Amino acid sequence: MDQTDRRILRTLARNARVTNAELAEQAGISPSPCWTRVRRLEQTGVIEGYVALLSQAALGLPDTIFVEIMMEKHDEAALGRFEQAVLEMPEVLECHLTTGEYDYLLKAAVSGTAGYEALLREKLYRLPGVRHTRTAFALRCLKRSLSPLP
Secondary structure, rough: OOOOHHHHHHHHHHHOOOOOHHHHHHOOHHHHHHHHHHHHHHHHHOOOOOOOOOOOOOOOOOOOEEEEEEOOOOOOHHHHHHHHHOOOOOOEEEEEEEEOOOOOOEEEEEOOHHHHHHHHHHHHHHOOOOEEEEEOOOOOOOOOOOOOOO
């Protein structure tokens, strides 16, 4: 990956809807080689995909919470059931298997304390194998990036 590829990636990370002509201009190359480079970056997995960022507030889920989850058991079946259930929860934005005292760190979008309570009582606490949770509300997002910039 050279500096031109890095310029392409930085531009796409800021605006994935940029036209190829605009992208080529910002990268300092002509459109045809730019298109070829983007396709190569996609095919090699450097570019994993393109997304639309949705407003949590506009969707009625203005608050972000981080939930640490401790499991009772750590066998493959228990972890697999938990992970499959989390994949089916639309309010869960991210879920990471972690090291340390807790097993998972979950990031979710909720509507205030009522939305938080509903997520806990109606979904998370009903999952088999959940032993303990600890939650923090985000007060403000200082930085949000979906991927690192090259």
